[in-house]
Amino acid sequence: MLHIKKGSNGEKLTWNYLLIESNIYSASFTCNDGHFGSLLDHVILDNGRVEPSVVCTYEDCTFHDYITLDGWNSNGPKSEGYV
Numbered sequence: 001m002l003h004i005k006k007g008s009n010g011e012k013l014t015w016n017y018l019l020i021e022s023n024i025y026s027a028s029f030t031c032n033d034g035h036f037g038s039l040l041d042h043v044i045l046d047n048g049r050v051e052p053s054v055v056c057t058y059e060d061c062t063f064h065d066y067i068t069l070d071g072w073n074s075n076g077p078k079s080e081g082y083v
């Protein structure tokens with residue numbers, strides 16, 4: 001299990017909120033090789049755990065792990081006091 005911190009898009013091993021529709025959030029994710037992707041086809045539990053395991057979709061990238069999004073809140077960035 002890999003813990004991913006929230007960060008700017010493109011920073012390695014970070015996640016950020018991705019607004020799907022009003023008040024419904026998923027997350028973007030950057031693998032340890034700097035590849036940017038989304039977790040739209042994954043379930044993010046309230047504790048930040050992502051199911052199922054995450055595979056980077058870039059050709060030749062070997063990233064494949066179970067991840068947890070540290071600081072995840074299913075209510076989105078509003079829960080952090082901004083927006």
Ligand SMILES: [Zn+2]
Nearest residue numbers: 031035056061
């Ligand atoms: Zn990758």
